[in-house]
Amino acid sequence: MRSRLFAGLLCLALFPVSLLAQPNASEDPILSTMSQEMNRSLGYLKKQPLAPYFLSYELTDNHAINVSSSFGAITGRSDRRTRLLDIDLRVGRYDMDNSHAVRGDFAMTTFGQLAGRLPLDDDPKALAAALWLETDRHYKEAVQRLAAVKTKNQIKKETEDDSPDFSSAPAEHHFEPIAQFSFDRASWEQRLRRYGVLFRDLPDVQSADIWASGELETRRYINNDGSEIRMSLPLYRLNLSASIKAPDGEVLPLYRQFMSFTPEGLPDDAQVLKVVGEMKSMLLALRQAPAADAYTGPAILSGRASAVFFHEIFGHRVEADRLKNDDDAQTFKKKINQPILPPFLSVYSDPTLHHLQNSDLVGYYPYDDEGVEARRVTVIDHGIFRSFLMSRSPINGFPSSNGHGRRQQGYDVAARQSNLIVESTKSVSRDKLKSLLIERVKAAHKPYGLLFDDITGGYTFTSRDLPNSFAVLPTVVYRIYPDGREELVRGLDLIGTPLIAFSKISAADNDVGIFNGICGGESGWVPVSAIAPGLLIDQIEVQRKPKSQAQDPILPAPGAAQKKEN
Amino acid sequence: MTTPSTRSRLLSVTLLLLWVALPAAAQKQDAVSRAMHDELSRSVARLSLPKLDKPYFIAYRVDDVHSAVISSTLGALTNSNESRTRLLAIEMRVGDYALDNTNFLAMQSLRWNRSGTNSSLPLDDDYDQLRRAIWLATDRAYKQAAETLAAKRSVLEHRQGGPALPDFSHQPPFKLEQPSANIKVDVPSLEQLARTVSAVFREFPNIYVSTVDISIRDAFTRYLNSEGTWFTRPSPLVMLNVAAQVRGPDGLPLQDSFQVFGENAEALQQANLVARTRKFAADLEAQRTAPKLDSYSGPVLFQGEAAAEVLAQVLAPALTASRFPITDQPQFEAQFQQVMSRFGGGSLADRIGGRVLPAGFDLADEPRTATLGTVPLLGGSQVDDDGVSTLEVKLVDHGILKGLLATRVPTEHSKLSTGSRRQLGPSPSNLILSVRGGLSEAQLKTELLAQAKQRGLDSALIIRRVGPAGLSWITKLMQSRMSGSAPLAAEVYRVFPDGHEERVRPPEVQPMTAADFKDVDAAGDTPFVYNGAYIPLATSIFGVLGGGGLGDTNPSLVSYVTPSLLFDDVSLKADAGPAPDEPVAPSPLAQSSAQGNP
Structure with a gap:
């Protein structure tokens, strides 16, 4: 989805929940039980020789309803409620506690550890019993871990970053009503059947998977500093993916993803049918498109493609927790107050932004998973690098959180992206950007430039023991010839290294693209958005996509065989 | 030509x-x-x-498969998940x-x-x-x-x-x-049952972990092969598992569980679960303070359910014919077989024609027997997972091993299928041990004391239920992996020469092997029916990996039938594992009627 906007006139809207009538936290028996049990357990734990100095409970209720289909036949449906508990219990001191990283000590991290499972019913006794056991378990683990940290620190070389392990944060009180949630699964099943069946007549179609889901997530957070927070937000999703096989065997996928905080925010019937029609046309065109070769030269990234590009190659490198890890490449560690982008570009991370024009931004949240109020962070100001995204784990020069401590339930919190916004103060029209590209093509004596119009995602390596490179995986790429002609091609991945790629950005358009997605990282999967204008990059590099080794099925598809036999 | x-x-x-x-x-x-x-x-x-x-x-x-899994603790649901799947193998x-x-x-x-x-x-x-x-x-x-x-x-x-x-x-x-069983998967009513049963544990504050899990599966299988075999078969199964943990005065965790099986949800409603759970919880609390027995070696009477548990864990896995696949590492084949045999994991294949049970004992697998008296047997089926018609297999006749349960994978000792493929390999269905001239329970107890006296012991042991403890090498390993520690036999009594019994907290039963059955001294005269899973030998797991056959995701239940069994020499030895620390704070349940804070 692209919304045509002038980047300088981005309409920023704060989520209006804070303006709604505020119910009272004391009306929530679950929060009361959490608070009572925290106080009761802490009463005993404080008498131990090694007492906790910090304790938080985050209780996440999730109700998720899904329906999935293949070629219009329902393949799965589920309706599931979970309640998960994450406990952060710290012994020691802010400057060194049980969370302290030890070099080379991978096993000590809680990598994807399962969160404690709690009663789904709002039963205070059962909940208190579960909180009691989980708190005790975390306390014993924390004591053991701190002893290990102290021992290992004596025998291991200190890390480059000697900042404390945890920062203080003000107590917060925020209480939202439980959000309304309604997902009509039966109706979505009918819709998915209707949409999926339309793909059956595509020649050489490989897959046509469509799924829809609705989920309501309600988070309750308390800590022993007095914070008490309840947030409740639904998320509705519709995903369409289909693929077709080219004559040379390459399988060409296309994806369309829609996310919204309201059921009405998803496309209606007519809009989905239009999308299905566009996908079918594009798949047929891709099947006929020539396979492109490796290339270096100028290229345009459309707004959506630029958004993913920035999320991957920039966003992950400003998540501060990685800077504590000496094995990380720490691309921007020494770049504070230095130019790393052209002066017409600024980059913000703004989790308080609920929607942009007609699109909800799924990286929105009012408080992060450490009870810190979300805030807008200027990461790059007119090309100058200003700040990292911070959780409550400080790094040198950045002693406190800026509300970006996030996690999937069951994982340890880390600094993560929210809504990443790239703004340009010097934008041109899309047509002008194309003519600038053609100028660059001619100047460089290249036969053509490239336009990356749609992109499925990407990945990046940030550790030192691997080349510090990225790959962005486009699905729709055009060659732009000096005469202005556009030719669809297939089979390319955009690759490169971040600092060089940034230095080659030379212009931006006013065609802002929005990408909503679910991003995986050390602290699990979290919803994020990225917003960016189209960008002209003077030199990019592309390589051929890896080719599948799978042979075609031996027998023709059953339907095809039938038609032939008839 | x-x-x-x-x-x-x-x-x-x-x-x-x-x-x-x-x-x-x-x-x-x-x-x-x-x-x-x-x-x-x-x-x-x-x-x-x-x-x-x-x-x-x-x-x-x-x-x-239409299924639901429901869990509850202390009267509150912790999980409820209903699903429908259609799987092709x-x-x-x-x-x-x-x-x-x-x-x-x-x-x-x-x-x-x-x-x-x-x-x-x-x-x-x-x-x-x-x-x-x-x-x-x-x-x-x-x-x-x-x-x-x-x-x-x-x-x-x-x-x-x-x-x-x-x-x-x-x-x-x-x-x-066969038509689909089409059993009712009434999730709200099962949720309520789980809440009601698990709420019983609120009365027992010393029990610090307790769970009630209910699973219900309405499975319907269609099977078709290129030899012309076609069958449809329902496999309804309802299972309830109640599990709980306490700590002994020395901090050692004691865990126990019981299961109820049936072919529909009514089986659970009729099982008087609240009363049974209350008795189970009270027994577990009693177990907590029972005198500790450090070690024992001598005659042990496995009564009722415990006898069936020995049959299920120790003898049954040795009665199936498995074949180790050809590998590209002949040395591995030889070494693996040796290691497994050393742990008592060998089958009885090389004992066909020899004595494996005392002379008055018969053992048969009876997939087509639906009840024993009025008690339903749940392991039966008219067709096995290879599409082979099932039949009664006489495994042991007058103590002599006649053959093994086999699938269509020929082995040295079993060239043809006995219609016994269940899930990935051969398995019993309804395994029935019958004894001529069995003794009454009172006579068995007298015989037990007589044997103890001969051994110079001042008392003997009766085990009435093994529960989550393992008896064979592999079940011990599995249980300790699942629970994090080696669970102990659930109901063990020390019996003295005057006949009085004293409940004890026992040490661990040392692994038993199928060869121990040859020396069973006596058996009872009343058969006991016990439903449980079939756990194959470690050696046959590799056979399954290589042996072809269709995967079955439906859990396979076996009904084991046996009278009480008196073994002349069973060892129980303390497992010297360190006891974990008590929780720092007392349970909020224990405190709810007392003061709130320390």
Whole structure:
């Protein structure tokens, strides 16, 4: 989805929940039980020789309803409620506690550890019993871990970053009503059947998977500093993916993803049918498109493609927790107050932004998973690098959180992206950007430039023991010839290294693209958005996509065989 | 003279003829059956790659499963998940009955025959999409099978002798159509039951962990193979598991559980669960403060349920015929077998014709026996997972081992199937131990004390329930892996010469082996029915990896029937593991009626 906007006139809207009538936290028996049990357990734990100095409970209720289909036949449906508990219990001191990283000590991290499972019913006794056991378990683990940290620190070389392990944060009180949630699964099943069946007549179609889901997530957070927070937000999703096989065997996928905080925010019937029609046309065109070769030269990234590009190659490198890890490449560690982008570009991370024009931004949240109020962070100001995204784990020069401590339930919190916004103060029209590209093509004596119009995602390596490179995986790429002609091609991945790629950005358009997605990282999967204008990059590099080794099925598809036999 | 190519043509013709003989019912049935039939027909006729072996046997199995899993603790739900799945498993055999792609395990490339791998099918009865999914899964299965057979042939070329046994036995076609059980999966009512039963533990604050899990499965299987076998079969199963933990005064965790099984939810409603759970919880609390027994070696009477648990864990796994697959590492084969035998994991295959039980004992597997008196036996079926008609198998006659339970994978001692494939390998169904001239429970107790006296012991042991504790090497390992510590036998009593009994907190029962059954001294006269899972020998797990056959995701339940059994020499030794620390804060349940804070 692209919304045509002038980047300088981005309409920023704060989520209006804070303006709604505020119910009272004391009306929530679950929060009361959490608070009572925290106080009761802490009463005993404080008498131990090694007492906790910090304790938080985050209780996440999730109700998720899904329906999935293949070629219009329902393949799965589920309706599931979970309640998960994450406990952060710290012994020691802010400057060194049980969370302290030890070099080379991978096993000590809680990598994807399962969160404690709690009663789904709002039963205070059962909940208190579960909180009691989980708190005790975390306390014993924390004591053991701190002893290990102290021992290992004596025998291991200190890390480059000697900042404390945890920062203080003000107590917060925020209480939202439980959000309304309604997902009509039966109706979505009918819709998915209707949409999926339309793909059956595509020649050489490989897959046509469509799924829809609705989920309501309600988070309750308390800590022993007095914070008490309840947030409740639904998320509705519709995903369409289909693929077709080219004559040379390459399988060409296309994806369309829609996310919204309201059921009405998803496309209606007519809009989905239009999308299905566009996908079918594009798949047929891709099947006929020539396979492109490796290339270096100028290229345009459309707004959506630029958004993913920035999320991957920039966003992950400003998540501060990685800077504590000496094995990380720490691309921007020494770049504070230095130019790393052209002066017409600024980059913000703004989790308080609920929607942009007609699109909800799924990286929105009012408080992060450490009870810190979300805030807008200027990461790059007119090309100058200003700040990292911070959780409550400080790094040198950045002693406190800026509300970006996030996690999937069951994982340890880390600094993560929210809504990443790239703004340009010097934008041109899309047509002008194309003519600038053609100028660059001619100047460089290249036969053509490239336009990356749609992109499925990407990945990046940030550790030192691997080349510090990225790959962005486009699905729709055009060659732009000096005469202005556009030719669809297939089979390319955009690759490169971040600092060089940034230095080659030379212009931006006013065609802002929005990408909503679910991003995986050390602290699990979290919803994020990225917003960016189209960008002209003077030199990019592309390589051929890896080719599948799978042979075609031996027998023709059953339907095809039938038609032939008839 | 018949050339290889003529042979394969003849084979194809034979398969096609067999196919024509398939029941007409399958052809006019629902979309799933039609899709299975049509795709199998096409694959048998046309699926092949040049220069590679063709399929000589294809089987499809489709399981429609409507299930729910519900968990609760202290009267509150912790999980409730209802689901519907439709899974396809394909058994693809290329080559011929003598040599095919199965019974092979390539250790170096970790390649084995995975034809039993399940794939999902659409839940909608959409013929076209069902066909499409079956077509793609069949194609994958064939390519993999052909590749595996090529690798197997290559390994065989470098081995002395080659395989002496055929890979698959012949079997006449079998047809059976049973309707779906269509049991009611009433989730709200089961949720309420779980809440009610688990709330009992609120009365027992010393029990610091307690769970009630209910699972209900309404499974319906359609099976079709290229030999002309077609069956449909329901497998309804309801299971309730109640589990709890306390700590002894020394901090050692004591855990116990009990299960109730049935073929519908009514079985749970009728099981008087609240009263039973209350007694279970009270017993566990009593166990907590019972006197501790440090070690014991001597006669032990396994009464009722405990006798069936010994039969299930120790003897039953040794009664199945398994075959270790050919591997590309002959040394591994030999070493693995040795290690497993050392841990008492060997089968009784080499004892056929010899004594394995005392003379008055008979043992049979009776898949077609539905009840014992009025007690239902839940392990039975008219057809096994290979599509073979089941029959009663007399395993032990007057103490002499007559044979083993076998699938269509021939072994040195079992050339033909006994209709015993359940899930991935051979398994008993309703395993019934009967004894001529059994003693009353009182006589058994007298006999136990007499034996103890002979050994110079001042008391003997009666075990009435083993519970989550393991008795064999493999079950011990599994239980300690699942629970994090080695659970102890649940109900153990010390019996003194005057006949009075004293409940004790026992040490761990040392692993028993099938050979111990030869020396059973006496047995009771009243059979006890116990339902439980079948846990195969470690040695047969590799046989399963290599042996082909269709994966079955339905849990397989076996009914074990036996009278009480008196063993003359069982050892119990303390497991000197450190006891974990008590929780720092007391349980909020224990405090709820007292003061809130320290």
